[in-house]
Amino acid sequence: THGFRARMKSKGGRRVLAARRKKGRHRLTPE
Numbered sequence: 123t124h125g126f127r128a129r130m131k132s133k134g135g136r137r138v139l140a141a142r143r144k145k146g147r148h149r150l151t152p153e
Contacts, residue, residue, distance in 0.1 A: 125151055129150075
């Protein structure tokens with residue numbers, strides 16, 4: 123995982139993932 127778990131740990135990272143999910147992205151982090 124490319125920083126996915128690290129992002130899930132931090133509040134800012136979670137906000138980033140949530141925002142990307144809202145945009146309808148299939149990949150939340152780089153391949």
